[in-house]
Structure formats: C-alpha cells, structure tokens
Amino acid sequence: MNSDHKMQQKLRHEAKALLEQDKVDLIIGFEAGSLKFTTTPLITKSKDDLDRLVINPFIVNNLALFLPDFKGRIAVASKGCDSRSIVSLIQDNKVSRDDLVIIGIPCPGMIELRKVEKLTGKDRDELDDIIREGDKVVITVDGKGSEFPIAEVLSDNCLACEFPTPQDYDILLGEPTATSQESRVKSRESRVKGQGSRVQSHGEGGGLQSEASPDSRLQTLKAMSPQQRWEFWRKEFSRCIRCYACRNICPSCFCKRCFVEESEPRWLMPMPRWQENLMFQAIRNIHLAGRCTDCGGCERSCPVNIPLRCLTKEMYDLVDELFHFKAGMDKDAPPLMTHYEQEEAEDLIR
Amino acid sequence: MSIEYRVSSFEEYRGGRREASKLKTQNSKLVRKKDIGSVLHQWSKDYTIFVPCNEGDTAFTVHGSRLTVYGLWDGSDINLDWYRNTVTPPKANFLPPLEEMFRFQKGKEGHSMELPFEPGVWSLESGVPLPQLIFGIRPCDARALSLLDLIFTDAYQDPYYLPRREGAVLVGLVCLNPYDSCFCTSLGIGPGESDDVDLLLTDIGDEFLIEEISDKGKRLMELTAGLKDATEDDTARANEAKEKAYGRVTRKINTEGIKDRLLSAFEDEHYWEKVAAKCIACGICTFLCPTCYCFDISDEMVKKQGARFRCWDSCAFALYTKMPMENPREEKWQRVRQKVCHKFEFYPMTFDVIACTGCGRCIRLCPVNWDITQTLRLLD
Ligand code: SF4
Numbered sequence: 180m181n182s183d184h185k186m187q188q189k190l191r192h193e194a195k196a197l198l199e200q201d202k203v204d205l206i207i208g209f210e211a212g213s214l215k216f217t218t219t220p221l222i223t224k225s226k227d228d229l230d231r232l233v234i235n236p237f238i239v240n241n242l243a244l245f246l247p248d249f250k251g252r253i254a255v256a257s258k259g260c261d262s263r264s265i266v267s268l269i270q271d272n273k274v275s276r277d278d279l280v281i282i283g284i285p286c287p288g289m290i291e292l293r294k295v296e297k298l299t300g301k302d303r304d305e306l307d308d309i310i311r312e313g314d315k316v317v318i319t320v321d322g323k324g325s326e327f328p329i330a331e332v333l334s335d336n337c338l339a340c341e342f343p344t345p346q347d348y349d350i351l352l353g354e355p356t357a358t359s360q361e362s363r364v365k366s367r368e369s370r371v372k373g374q375g376s377r378v379q380s381h382g383e384g385g386g387l388q389s390e391a392s393p394d395s396r397l398q399t400l401k402a403m404s405p406q407q408r409w410e411f412w413r414k415e416f417s418r419c420i421r422c423y424a425c426r427n428i429c430p431s432c433f434c435k436r437c438f439v440e441e442s443e444p445r446w447l448m449p450m451p452r453w454q455e456n457l458m459f460q461a462i463r464n465i466h467l468a469g470r471c472t473d474c475g476g477c478e479r480s481c482p483v484n485i486p487l488r489c490l491t492k493e494m495y496d497l498v499d500e501l502f503h504f505k506a507g508m509d510k511d512a513p514p515l516m517t518h519y520e521q522e523e524a525e526d527l528i529r
Numbered sequence: 530m531s532i533e534y535r536v537s538s539f540e541e542y543r544g545g546r547r548e549a550s551k552l553k554t555q556n557s558k559l560v561r562k563k564d565i566g567s568v569l570h571q572w573s574k575d576y577t578i579f580v581p582c583n584e585g586d587t588a589f590t591v592h593g594s595r596l597t598v599y600g601l602w603d604g605s606d607i608n609l610d611w612y613r614n615t616v617t618p619p620k621a622n623f624l625p626p627l628e629e630m631f632r633f634q635k636g637k638e639g640h641s642m643e644l645p646f647e648p649g650v651w652s653l654e655s656g657v658p659l660p661q662l663i664f665g666i667r668p669c670d671a672r673a674l675s676l677l678d679l680i681f682t683d684a685y686q687d688p689y690y691l692p693r694r695e696g697a698v699l700v701g702l703v704c705l706n707p708y709d710s711c712f713c714t715s716l717g718i719g720p721g722e723s724d725d726v727d728l729l730l731t732d733i734g735d736e737f738l739i740e741e742i743s744d745k746g747k748r749l750m751e752l753t754a755g756l757k758d759a760t761e762d763d764t765a766r767a768n769e770a771k772e773k774a775y776g777r778v779t780r781k782i783n784t785e786g787i788k789d790r791l792l793s794a795f796e797d798e799h800y801w802e803k804v805a806a807k808c809i810a811c812g813i814c815t816f817l818c819p820t821c822y823c824f825d826i827s828d829e830m831v832k833k834q835g836a837r838f839r840c841w842d843s844c845a846f847a848l849y850t851k852m853p854m855e856n857p858r859e860e861k862w863q864r865v866r867q868k869v870c871h872k873f874e875f876y877p878m879t880f881d882v883i884a885c886t887g888c889g890r891c892i893r894l895c896p897v898n899w900d901i902t903q904t905l906r907l908l909d
C-alpha cells in the first residue's frame with residue numbers, strides 16, 4: 180500500500196531535483212487549499228514553493244488541463260486519469276511528450292466530498308477530520324469518529340477506474356495500484372446485470388469496493404422510457420446556468436474557440452434555456468468521444484449538481500463498445516475520430 | 530491630474546433612503562418556529578413568497594448533497610435548521626439568469642414591438658406576480674441588493690429590475706453558522722447586520738425573534754396575527770447569538786486603502802499572471818456572486834417574429850469583450866484583474882463602496898479553489 184505521505188515526500192524531492200538540475204522550467208502539482216479538505220493546483224517555477232506540494236485523497240483536479248497553457252518544459256504530477264488525459268492531448272498534438280516529465284501517482288481513488296456530506300448530513304466545513312486508512316475511512320464530526328468502507332465515499336469515476344496507475348510516466352511515486360483489472364471486470368458485470376447489482380469485495384490490497392455499482396445511476400436512466408428520460412434531462416438542464424465550468428475544467432475541451440462562442444454563424448444561443456443547455460452538453464459530449472478519460476472533473480465542478488457523468492460515462496462506454504477504443508492509452512495512436520478502420524462499419528451502422 | 534469618477538456615493542444614496550424608511554425605535558416580536566408556516570400563509574395573500582429550498586436531492590446528484598436555492602413557497606410548514614445559504618444568490622429574483630425584454634414582428638407597415646407582459650414581472654414562463662417576499666435572506670445577500678440598486682438607478686432606471694425590487698420585502702435571517710469561506714465582517718457588515726432588510730429574524734431556540742427594521746417591515750408586522758411581543762430577555766438572547774456568530778467569521782481581508790493598492794498593482798502583469806494561472810475562467814464566481822450584474826443582450830428571430838432577451842454574462846469569458854477588431858481582455862490574467870478591480874477598485878471609485886459582501890460563494894464554489902482573499906492578501 181502506498182502511503183500518501185511517502186509519495187508526497189518523494190514528489191517534493193523529485194520536483195526539487197528536476198528544477199535544480201534544470202530539467203524542467205515549471206512544476207504543476209497540488210498544494211493545500213484555503214478551505215478544509217480541499218486542494219488547489221500549484222503552478223510554480225520556484226524551488227521555494229515545492230515544500231507546499233501535497234498528495235492526499237482530495238487532489239481531484241485533472242492537471243493535464245493546464246499543460247497547453249504554458250510553454251517550456253513542464254513536470255506534472257499525474258494520477259491515472261490525468262495521465263490518460265495527457266496522452267490524449269499528445270495524440271491531439273496539443274502538447275509534446277518531449278516537453279513533459281510525468282510524475283506518476285499510483286492512485287488509490289479520490290474522496291468525493293459531496294458523498295461525505297451526504298453520509299454525515301454535515302457540510303464540508305463542519306467536519307473535524309476525514310482520514311483514510313487503507314480500505315476504511317474515519318470521519319470525525321463534533322469530536323466523534325465513525326468508520327466507513329472507503330468505497331462509500333470514493334468518487335464514482337474512481338470506483339469505476341480501470342487504470343489507476345498512470346499509463347505513461349517518467350517517475351512513479353510508488354508501487355502500481357492493484358485491482359485495476361478486477362474493478363474493470365466487475366464494473367462490466369454490473370453493467371450487464373443492471374441496477375442494484377453489487378460489486379464484490381476484492382479482498383486485500385486496498386481494492387475498490389462498492390455496495391452499489393458506480394454506474395447504477397446510468398443503469399437507472401437506461402431503464403427509463405425515452406419519454407421519462409427526456410423529462411429527466413429537461414428538469415436537470417433547467418438548472419444549468421451555462422457557467423461553462425464543466426467545459427473549462429475538462430482537459431479534453433481544448434478548443435481555443437468553442438462552438439458556443441461562435442457568433443457568425445451562431446450555433447447556439449447564449450441564453451440558459453434547458454433546450455440550449457442540453458444541446459451544449461450533447462455536442463460537448465460528441466466532441467469528447469475518444470477523448471474523455473472519465474476523470475469526473477465536469478460533474479464535480481458543476482455548481483448546480485447536474486449529473487454530467489451519466490452522459491460522459493455512457494459515451495466512454497459506447498466508444499469502447501463500438502470502436503474498441505480507450506482514450507489516452509497510446510500516444511502514437513491517431514485520435515479516434517480522425518481515422519477509420521474497415522471493420523468499424525459493421526458495428527456502427529445499424 | 531486626478532480624475533473624478535464618482536457619480537453618487539453609496540452612503541449618500543442610502544442615507545436618504547434609510548432616513549425615510551428606517552424606524553426610530555425598534556420593536557420586536559416572537560414567533561414560534563412551528564408557526565412560521567401560518568405566518569407565511571398570511572403574507573402569501575399579498576406577496577409571492579420565496580424560501581430556501583433543497584433542490585437536487587436525488588439519487589442522481591451523486592452525491593445527493595444539498596443544493597440550496599430560493600424556491601416558491603409551496604404552502605407547507607418549513608424548517609430552516611439545516612439552512613446556511615443558497616448557491617444561487619437572491620439577485621436571481623431581481624435580475625434573473627434569463628429574461629425576455631420585448632417581442633417584435635415585421636408586418637406590412639414595418640416593425641412593431643410589444644412587451645411580453647408588464648416589465649419586471651418575475652419569470653418568463655410562469656409570470657409569477659409581484660411583489661415578492663424573500664424569506665430567510667442572509668445579511669450579506671441583502672447588502673448585495675443594496676449595491677445592485679446603485680447600478681440600476683444611477684445611470685439609468687432599469688425598468689425590469691426596479692419594479693421587482695421596489696415592492697419586495699426582505700425578511701432576513703441571522704447566520705448562526707457561517708461558512709469557513711465567509712468574510713462579511715471585513716466588509717462592514719456581519720452575520721447579524723440589519724441595514725438592508727425589512728425584518729430580521731434571529732433563531733433563539735424554539736422561536737424566532739423578529740425585529741422590525743423598516744417601515745415596510747413594520748406595516749407587514751401590523752397585519753400579522755399570532756405573534757407575541759418579545760421580552761427584554763428574548764432580545765438579550767438574540768443579541769448574544771448575534772455576537773457569537775460575529776466571532777465565528779474568522780476569514781478576514783484588509784480593506785484599508787485597498788483601491789489604491791490595486792491601482793498601483795494594476796500594471797503589474799507578473800503579479801496578475803501569477804494569481805490567474807490556476808483560474809479556469811469559468812463563470813461560477815461571477816454568475817453566482819450576489820453583486821455581479823453584467824448581462825448580455827441577444828435577439829432571436831424566427832420567420833417574421835422575434836424577441837429580445839437578456840441573460841447573465843461574465844467578465845471571465847474572453848467573448849465578453851470581443852470586438853470586431855480586437856479584444857482588450859484576451860488574456861486570462863486581464864480578466865481576473867478586471868474581476869478583482871471592479872469590486873475593490875472601480876466600484877469604490879464610483880460609489881465609494883466595495884462591491885463585495887464577503888458571502889464566500891466565489892471561494893466555496895470554485896472548482897480549483899481560487900480564493901479572492903488570498904489574492905488580496907498578496908497586496909497587503
Ligand atoms: S458546469 Fe453545470 S451549470 Fe455550468 S455549464 Fe456545465 S452543466 Fe451548466
């Protein structure tokens with residue numbers, strides 16, 4: 180089991196060495212946030228800042244996001260999903276592998292604060308402590324600690340994660356995370372079995388376990404009639420304020436000019452009406468086919484809790500089913516939508 | 530040469546208003562928490578009532594955690610013990626995210642225009658009637674409305690905002706449990722501030738103490754049956770609660786000379802690039818800021834009929850300042866600078882008041898924890 184603390188020490192050490200030996204110009208990692216149980220991106224050229232680098236269960240942002248913003252050689256701390264987003268950016272020619280030093284974090288999964296809040300009935304800032312101990316988490320409220328299985332508070336996308344260990348890295352901060360294969364198999368099974376099926380415990384090794392499948396929301400949606408589903412999304416997208424946080428937090432939404440910003444022709448009105456909001460999200464999803472790595476960033480960022488992962492994960496699965504393609508696995512492969520293979524037609528056109 | 534930007538000052542503007550409406554002697558009443566429903570029921574005869582609601586509590590919002598917004602009161606009893614503040618600020622009740630301004634059509638005799646309904650009626654779809662009563666508004670958000678009033682009355686009288694605002698009653702609720710992101714006490718207000726509401730409620734256990742703050746509030750109280758007079762003891766308990774709450778706001782900023790410090794940092798590109806680096810330039814901190822008021826206007830026309838809309842816009846977006854030949858705020862750091870300076874430098878220059886109430890939304894809702902108090906602290 181990798182301890183966050185050990186990885187954190189190693190990260191600070193490696194980052195310092197990289198700057199000192201002039202191997203990179205910029206370090207991108209995480210530091211403690213200004214609020215309890217939050218972290219914030221640390222983007223720095225200065226050695227003196229590096230003792231602020233942290234690794235803990237709250238380093239949720241996908242740092243691949245920042246890479247196209249900066250010139251020069253960059254060292255970036257990267258979880259499993261971040262590394263896939265980096266590879267995907269390389270495939271799309273947005274960054275060059277030669278400019279990067281990827282510091283891989285074998286990822287044990289991120290704690291979803293909104294799940295903790297639901298579990299405890301308290302807001303984040305009313306909690307005394309959240310401590311992860313292997314496959315358990317101890318949450319302290321008003322001085323009283325309670326223990327829960329870690330799977331109850333991990334993000335859905337982490338529970339479903341197929342590759343928690345970075346796919347591509349120069350430095351790895353610990354032993355590769357076990358269980359990736361198993362969690363994949365189990366999440367497949369649960370998809371087949373439908374809602375309410377259970378992902379079994381994976382035994383030792385800090386495996387990701389969950390009572391409900393991480394995709395149970397998706398299954399509930401799929402079980403609805405098209406009318407019910409339409410009604411469901413109408414209601415959800417009526418709340419959308421078109422803040423574009425979902426787009427801007429997404430490393431795969433790298434377009435300098437998004438279609439929603441075009442005014443001639445106007446593809447989409449700027450008004451936050453549910454029809455336009457839904458259309459925006461639908462088109463965004465199509466643009467992300469073969470790019471989305473299921474990092475969970477968009478849903479986590481939405482200020483009005485729209486269940487965006489129900490759309491992105493479905494696209495992720497479809498891409499896998501129809502094209503046998505997973506985003507960000509091979510930096511030399513052409514991006515999914517830019518090439519064509521003969522046998523695809525059979526599957527796709529029905 | 531110094532440039533005089535000032536149009537009118539917040540204090541002057543409000544001084545007049547306050548004198549006219551503020552009561553000389555304050556009178557306090559008591560209402561049992563379980564009787565709130567019946568009080569709202571009485572008020573609902575004259576007002577459309579909005580209360581803090583918990584939306585989005587479905588299996589789908591992963592997390593099922595709270596999503597607090599102001600919603601139409603459904604007539605049932607309400608319990609606000611869980612309530613801290615809303616995600617969407619109450620400015621949405623006065624400057625909605627989207628509104629239709631007028632409709633137009635092209636006929637044989639040229640264009641004609643009509644208003645969709647009386648301007649200022651609440652919403653596009655349902656046309657909820659005015660006036661509205663906002664129950665449980667937090668002191669910071671009520672202050673924010675006073676700040677917005679300046680904008681919508683100073684250079685011109687906004688015919689959509691003002692009718693909604695003029696008849697509205699704000700029933701404030703003292704924050705006994707401020708968030709760790711709140712810093713209202715640095716901005717001249719606090720969890721028990723009464724300046725901007727008509728009535729102020731304080732939770733004192735099984736009851737709320739209701740203070741009459743304005744004439745409007747007093748008239749409302751006169752028409753309300755089933756209240757008890759508060760004793761001195763009740764008032765003392767409420768004051769104690771307010772004081773304790775004041776002490777619970779621990780986040781601070783230093784506003785001393787802030788506009789001059791920002792003025793001298795204005796050209797410091799290096800500083801702004803550094804603070805802007807992690808910002809993702811989304812619209813959260815502006816859309817959901819109770820004092821941000823920017824809007825965009827668009828026309829939509831199908832065949833010969835159309836309508837003009839306005840909807841929230843944000844200085845965080847590059848499109849906001851895009852013009853045919855150039856964009857003066859193409860770079861993210863320029864937009865971040867605009868946001869900070871507008872609130873802490875330009876607003877003070879124009880109205881002699883900071884356009885931030887310390888509600889903390891921009892901190893707690895930011896996807897990357899960009900914290901305005903940290904940015905300002907770097908200028909200390
Ligand atoms: S983050 Fe949520 S509210 Fe903002 S544009 Fe995306 S879906 Fe809409």
Ligand code: SF4
Nearest residue numbers: 429471474475476477
């Ligand atoms: S669409 Fe959402 S889950 Fe997919 S890569 Fe972008 S932010 Fe991550």
Ligand code: SF4
Nearest residue numbers: 808809811814895899
């Ligand atoms: S400060 Fe945060 S909320 Fe505001 S634009 Fe930047 S990323 Fe979005």
Ligand code: SF4
Nearest residue numbers: 818885886888889891
């Ligand atoms: S700037 Fe932030 S703290 Fe200040 S009023 Fe706006 S949202 Fe609230």
